Amino acid sequence: xxxxxxxxxxxxxxxxxxxxxxxxxxxxxxxxxxxxxxxxxxxxxxxxxxxxxxxxxxxxxxxxxxxxxxxxxxxxxxxxxxxxxxxxxxxxxxxxxxxxxxxxxxxxxxxxxxxxxxxxxxxxxxxxxxxxxxxxxxxxxxxxxxxxxxxxxxxxxxxxxxxxxxxxxxxxxxxxxxxxxxxxxxxxxxxxxxxxxxxxxxxxxxxxxxxxxxxxxxxxxxxxxxxxxxxxxxxxxxxxxxxxxxxxxxxxxxxxxxxxxxxxxxxxxxxxxxxxxxxxxxxxxxxxxx
Amino acid sequence: xxxxxxxxxxxxxxxxxxxxxxxxxxxxxxxxxxxxxxxxxxxxxxxxxxxxxxxxxxxxxxxxxxxxxxxxxxxxxxxxxxxxxxxxxxxxxxxxxxxxxxxxxxxxxxxxxxxxxxxxxxxxxxxxxxxxxxxxxxxxxxxxxxxxxxxxxxxxxxxxxxxxxxxxxxxxxxxxxxxxxxxxxxxxxxxxxxxxxxxxxxxxxxxxxxxxxxxxxxxxxxxxxxxxxxxxxxxxxxxxxxxxxxxxxxxxxxxxxxxxxxxxxxxxxxxxxxxxxxxxxxxxxxxxxxxxxxxxxxxxxxxxxxxxxxxxxxxxxxxxxxxxxxxxxxxxxxxxxxxxxxxxxxxxxxxxxxxxxxxxxxxxxxxxxxxxxxxxxxxxxxxx
Numbered sequence: 001x002x003x004x005x006x007x008x009x010x011x012x013x014x015x016x017x018x019x020x021x022x023x024x025x026x027x028x029x030x031x032x033x034x035x036x037x038x039x040x041x042x043x044x045x046x047x048x049x050x051x052x053x054x055x056x057x058x059x060x061x062x063x064x065x066x067x068x069x070x071x072x073x074x075x076x077x078x079x080x081x082x083x084x085x086x087x088x089x090x091x092x093x094x095x096x097x098x099x100x101x102x103x104x105x106x107x108x109x110x111x112x113x114x115x116x117x118x119x120x121x122x123x124x125x126x127x128x129x130x131x132x133x134x135x136x137x138x139x140x141x142x143x144x145x146x147x148x149x150x151x152x153x154x155x156x157x158x159x160x161x162x163x164x165x166x167x168x169x170x171x172x173x174x175x176x177x178x179x180x181x182x183x184x185x186x187x188x189x190x191x192x193x194x195x196x197x198x199x200x201x202x203x204x205x206x207x208x209x210x211x212x213x214x215x216x217x218x219x220x221x222x223x224x225x226x227x228x229x230x231x232x233x234x235x236x237x238x239x240x241x242x243x244x245x246x247x248x249x250x251x252x253x254x255x256x257x258x259x260x261x262x263x264x265x266x267x268x269x270x271x272x273x274x275x276x277x278x279x280x281x282x283x284x285x286x287x288x289x290x
Numbered sequence: 291x292x293x294x295x296x297x298x299x300x301x302x303x304x305x306x307x308x309x310x311x312x313x314x315x316x317x318x319x320x321x322x323x324x325x326x327x328x329x330x331x332x333x334x335x336x337x338x339x340x341x342x343x344x345x346x347x348x349x350x351x352x353x354x355x356x357x358x359x360x361x362x363x364x365x366x367x368x369x370x371x372x373x374x375x376x377x378x379x380x381x382x383x384x385x386x387x388x389x390x391x392x393x394x395x396x397x398x399x400x401x402x403x404x405x406x407x408x409x410x411x412x413x414x415x416x417x418x419x420x421x422x423x424x425x426x427x428x429x430x431x432x433x434x435x436x437x438x439x440x441x442x443x444x445x446x447x448x449x450x451x452x453x454x455x456x457x458x459x460x461x462x463x464x465x466x467x468x469x470x471x472x473x474x475x476x477x478x479x480x481x482x483x484x485x486x487x488x489x490x491x492x493x494x495x496x497x498x499x500x501x502x503x504x505x506x507x508x509x510x511x512x513x514x515x516x517x518x519x520x521x522x523x524x525x526x527x528x529x530x531x532x533x534x535x536x537x538x539x540x541x542x543x544x545x546x547x548x549x550x551x552x553x554x555x556x557x558x559x560x561x562x563x564x565x566x567x568x569x570x571x572x573x574x575x576x577x578x579x580x581x582x583x584x585x586x587x588x589x590x591x592x593x594x595x596x597x598x599x600x601x602x603x604x605x606x607x608x609x610x611x612x613x614x615x616x617x618x619x620x621x622x623x624x625x626x627x628x629x630x631x632x633x634x635x636x637x638x639x640x641x642x643x644x645x646x647x648x649x650x651x652x653x654x655x656x657x658x659x660x661x662x663x664x665x666x667x668x669x670x671x672x673x674x
Contacts (some may be wrong), residue, residue, distance in 0.1 A: 076508055101506035102398055103476055106435040109403035125606060137576075139606045139638050154552020155576075159604045159637055160658060180551055182400040209552050212400055235555040238540075238562045239571075246536040246551025246573045249400070276563050278556065279659055 002129035002174045003149070003194040003201075004092060004118070005068070009133050012037045012057060012066035012090075014073055014081050016048045021072035024096075024137050025049035028070070031140040033133040036064040039084075057088045068092040070126065070135045078122065079104030086117045094135045095122035095185075105183040112185060119185025123247070125155035125177035136177070146171015148285055149195035149228075151188060152207035153180050153214075154247070157235055157278075161207055164282040170289065173201045180209070180247030188218035196226045203229050203288040205281060206272070210236030211250045211258040219266035231284035232267045232274040234260045292478040292501035296339045298381045299516050300498035303475065307467050309482070310494045314383035323364035324357055326382035332356055333385040336363045340375040343416065348372050353385055386494055391484035392453060393417050393428070394465050395499075396472040405433045405472065407443065407465055409451040413484035427451075439469045456491045464493060475513060476506030526570075526593055533585045535572055542567025544669045545590035545599040545629070549574050549608045557602050557662060566666030569596045577607040583616025591628050598668035599631045600661050601652075610635045610643025621651040630668040634661035 011028070015021035016038025026049045029035050037060040038048050044055035054060040057069060069090050073081040078097040085093035086108070100122050112119055120127060126136015130143040142159055144166045152158040158177050165172065176191050178184055188206060195201045204226075208215035215234065222230055236245055237260040244251040251258065264274045275281035295303070298316050305311045315326035316339070327334045338350030345351050350372045352363035370377050391414030399406040410428040412420045420427055429450035431443045444462040453461050464485060472480040481499040488494065507514040530537030536551065540558075544566045548554040551573050558568040570593065574586050590599050603613050613635060621627055631652045635643045647654065653668075655661035 075505060099505045101476055101509075102478065102503050103435065103473065103506065106398065106404055110434060110436050137607055142637065152552070154550060154555075155606060156548070156550025156604045157552030157556055159606055160553055160556065163604070163636060182398065183403045207552065209555060233556075235552045235559060237559045238568055239555060239558070240538075240540065243538045243571075244536075245538065245555050245571055250551055250555065277560060277659055279657075 002132065003198050004174060004176070005127055005129050005133050005135055007032065007034060007132040009034055009068050009135070010064065010066045011035045011068050011070055011135060012039050012060040012064070013049070014039045014057065014069055014071045014085065016040060016051070016053060016072070017043050017046070018072060018074070022049055024072060025051070027140075028134055031134045033135065036066050057084045057090070061088055061090070066090070068135065069094065071095040071097060073097060075099040075101070079108055082108050082119065082122070083111060086111050086115045086119070089115070090117050092118050092120070094120045094124070094126050096124065096126060096136050098123040100181070102182060105181065109183050120176065121179040121184060123181045124179030124184070125158060127174060127176040129174045130172055138175070138177070142166055143175065144171035146173065147200055147202040147289065148172050148205060149198065149201040150175040150205040150207070151191035151195070152177055153209050153249070154207065154235065157207050161205060161233065161278050161281055164278045165205070165285060168282055168286060170282070170285060173198060180249050182212065182249045188214050189221045192218060192221060192226055192230070196228050201228060203231070203285050205231055205233070205285060207233045207235070208263055209234060209247065209250050210239050210245065210260050210263070211247070213258065215263040216266040219270040219272065222272060223270035229288040230272045231281050231288070232272045233278065233281045234263045234274060236260050293504050293507065293513070294341045295500045295502065295513070295516060296341070297337065297498055298339055300500035301495065303471065303500055304482070304495055304498050307471050309464055309467055310492065311498070312384040312386050312494055312496065314381050316379055317364070317382055318379045319368065320361055320364040323380060323382055324360050327354070327357070327360045330382060330384050334360070335383045335385050336360065336367055337381045337383060338367050338370070338372055338377040339379040339381055340372050340377055342373045342375055345372065350377065386486050386496055387488060388486035389489050390454070390487035392461060392487065392493070393481070393483045394461065394468060394485050395479065395481035395483070396469050396477065397479045399432065402432055404435060405469070407431045407433060407439060407447050407469060409447045409453065409461065409465060411452055417483055433469070438473065439466060441466070454487070457487050457493055460493045461485065464495070471500070475500070476503045476510055477501065478503045526589065529592070530572070530589060533589060535574060535586065535589065537589065538571040539593065540568050540570055541595070542569045543595050543597040543673065544665050545569045545593065545596035547572045547574065547586045547590060547599065548602040549576065549578065549604065553602065553604055557600060557658070560659065560662040561600070561666055564663045564666045566669055569593055578612065578616070580612050580616035580619055583613050584620035587617065587620040587631070596629055597672035598629055598665045600665035601631060601633045602658055602661055603635050603637070605635070605637030605639060607638070609638050610640040611646055614643035614647040617652060618646065618648045622648065627651055632661050632665040632668070634658055
């Protein structure tokens with residue numbers, strides 16, 4: 001078992017003829033992902049990464065029965081590409097693109113309240129169910145099949161923590177990178193709910209960072225609704241207020257909201273141990289599983 | 291994130307859209323200030339054009355009544371260091387007699403994922419303080435971006451805030467214009483604080499804040515041109531802009547380079563955890579090639595505070611061999627390595643990277659934890 005993606009998932013890659021899109025479509029296929037089509041306006045009838053390309057997502061769904069989209073469209077057009085995925089009623093859309101204008105995402109966010117399509121991202125590494133499928137840019141070789149669900153706002157931090165787990169022989173059910181932008185589709189609460197309802201997931205790692213209040217909301221949700229043990233990590237303890245740490249969302253505002261302390265104490269209050277280092281997170285997970 | 295316009299730039303944008311602003315002129319020397327003041331008529335306010343809050347308290351704004359005072363104030367403010375920013379220009383502005391100071395603003399409420407319009411009768415002070423001490427004093431109206439702000443919402447925010455009915459219509463109109471600007475110009479924040487009310491019930495924007503979503507500058511060419519002019523700040527941070535790095539300078543002496551915001555933040559936190567002090571945040575981003583890696587080392591080496599460097603790469607789309615090439619390139623040009631560099635490579639092509647990396651020039655560690663501890667030790671040795 002796993003969440004959101006497995007070897008049955010039928011993937012259309014939006015932007016498959018671009019440099020990034022093509023490279024990662026090939027990588028996904030090499031990993032075993034069932035990529036069935038590409039969608040690029042004006043490129044219908046061509047082939048890329050060994051799969052047929054259609055002008056619209058709708059055609060890709062009609063012809064190849066795609067149910068999931070991975071979006072590698074440049075930021076200026078990515079908001080539109082997400083709308084296309086949502087309006088085509090796919091099950092899942094994964095937006096890898098970084099740098100989408102925030103106002104475009106506010107409109108997407110409104111649309112998400114009216115559709116059943118789930119969005120992951122944008123500005124995220126995607127997600128992976130080890131041994132079955134990966135959607136996005138994660139390096140497949142560091143993951144291993146197992147019983148830990150992982151959800152993270154940051155890509156490379158995900159890799160770091162996964163590495164710490166895999167090196168100890170602890171595999172993952174699914175790892176989800178939800179993205180570092182201020183407005184995202186699937187958030188911590190959504191991902192935690194998925195893992196809580198997954199029979200195979202026996203422990204959860206949640207990697208947050210400074211900025212916003214998503215981690216605090218997740219802590220409240222864990223307290224009420226999650227029985228699966230959760231270990232946490234929060235990046236940005238040493239970040240000074242008012243300075244953005246790379247991610248658009250990772251900033252402690254002048255009035256002190258979004259600090260690491262607030263997130264760590266909310267998680268601790270919900271019974272979630274928070275590691276000082278990625279190694280310590282792996283320690284907690286090892287303990288949960290023993 | 292956001293590109294901040296200067297006050298004078300934001301006021302131009304607001305005035306063009308029909309929001310009343312005081313008569314003003316920009317000046318960069320004392321004679322220019324006096325000429326502008328004569329033109330506008332005393333009294334005038336002389337206001338430093340730098341991107342920091344609390345300019346008034348820090349001595350960056352003076353009200354003057356005549357030429358002598360204007361010369362003295364201009365001489366003091368021009369060229370001053372205001373919270374680390376050099377003042378090169380001042381706005382000379384008609385002094386407005388007011389009976390009330392209001393606040394109006396539009397921003398993105400990230401929690402709600404939608405814009406919010408705000409109005410308060412407690413203008414003229416730091417609105418974040420008001421938000422903390424007396425949150426009810428700020429009326430808020432969330433806006434559905436697919437419809438825009440309905441006229442009733444502007445009225446509601448104004449009435450909820452308790453704005454005097456004599457100016458309610460004008461304040462609603464300013465708020466509506468502000469929202470239109472915020473959307474059409476891809477604002478992240480648009481604020482007027484204070485929006486002054488005069489004794490004959492006119493409203494006038496005495497200050498102006500307009501921050502633009504950097505990710506949207508591609509479709510705001512007019513504002514993008516202002517960016518050059520608006521840029522100011524730390525020399526190293528400017529250099530980082532040139533190299534297109536996400537960089538933040540900090541106070542410590544352990545330099546940090548990595549890929550991906552979350553992992554770089556974590557590296558900073560570990561430096562602190564192991565008793566060191568981070569000198570900077572530097573994210574080379576995804577897929578960095580050798581020249582970019584070399585630039586990153588150059589950046590961190592040129593910070594005098596830095597005593598050692600930890601280089602931590604976990605490759606997804608970034609390849610270990612490119613990283614190793616970049617590190618070699620950057621270091622082989624020195625007869626003597628200026629500061630000890632600790633390297634940890636993991637992920638995509640890390641083995642190829644390790645074969646290429648010239649280990650005579652750097653210290654290699656296998657794990658993030660070990661790499662950070664080693665760099666902190668080196669920094670402590672240099673200090674001692």
